[in-house]
Amino acid sequence: MTGMSLIVKTVARWLKGFILLVGIxxxxxxxxxxxxxxxxxxIIACAFILVFIAEGKQVETRLLSKNVASAFSSLGALLFLGTAAAGTFTAGIxxxxxxxxxxxxxxxxxxxxxMLLLNISVAVMVSTTLFVVFVILSAIKIEVPLKPGGSDDDEKETNL
Amino acid sequence: MDYLLVILLVLMIISALIALETENLLSAIISLGAIGLLLSITFLFLGALEIAITQIVVEVLLLLILIRATLHRDFRSPVDHRERFGMLVGVTLIILLSVFAVRVFSTFPDFGSSVMDRFPDTPALTYLREGLQRTGAPNIICAVILDFRAYDTLGEITILFCAIVGSLAILRRSAHKRPKDKDRDTDAA
Incomplete structure (x- = not known):
């Protein structure tokens, strides 16, 4: 799959920076x-997803690999927890x-x-998580299991 | 109070075991719903009203999705087997709940008057008055969710993290290679 038409690709290429800017x-x-x-x-996840839809599925590894994205997701969660724990070490609460x-x-x-640090960690977490979820759900075909005695349309594959 | 919580937790564990061990899919889903309901009651007794309401609403939605997702074709409605007794119990419960609901609604404040007017020493009023001085954030919502009530946001982060871990675990590609693929191919042929 090579993505959508040239117009969509060009518009997505122009828009992704602005969308990222708004998100940041x-x-x-x-x-x-x-x-x-x-x-x-x-919003940041929407920018990534826009590029992902426009350019097709092969852009996933070049744009933001699934493993890198899940690593960033874990990093965001750890940053949040670390900021919370830093309060314990500095002020005791x-x-x-x-x-x-x-x-x-x-x-x-x-x-x-x-609060700024917590916001950044939440944004990193949310954006990468939503992107990974979207990538997983769009890249995988889920088979509807066959039922004994079911009709014919049970056998078609649902592409989420 | 503690005994009550222990009883609720034991009931939750029993429901989880039933959900794991039962053969019927619908029974398993109903047991999962029982866990959510008991968790909601636990939150209610612990005084976390918002979380209890969120829990029960999300649980209802989750049950609907689970039932639609797992039993979408094989769903045999239990109405077929229900006797008049079940109907009677349902109607009685609805009437009872309505009576309680009327009592509860009568204690609500009037439309447009906030709860903070009736209880002047609530924390919410303190947040609104001294939020800027205490946290330095002009956005009071951000001050509440990231400073005063940051544990909620920590819980949300945990939920998101569990969601992504679960998605990666369930929807990975190798999970769709079933050991019985050969048998199914021969069946189809």
């Missing part, structure tokens, strides 16, 4: 604007926001302590 912005400014790591991660914010820093990017 949502992630980084999650503690200031009405967004967050989860929404940003979903799990999930303690150990970086204090002075009022002069309000509405800046580097404010509100560990």
């Amino acid at each position: 912005y949502f992630t980084l400014y999650g503690h200031i604007e009405h967004s967050g790591g989860f929404a940003g991660g979903v 799990f999930f303690k926001n150990f970086i204090t914010t002075v009022p002069a820093q309000y509405f800046r990017l580097l404010s509100s302590g560990t």
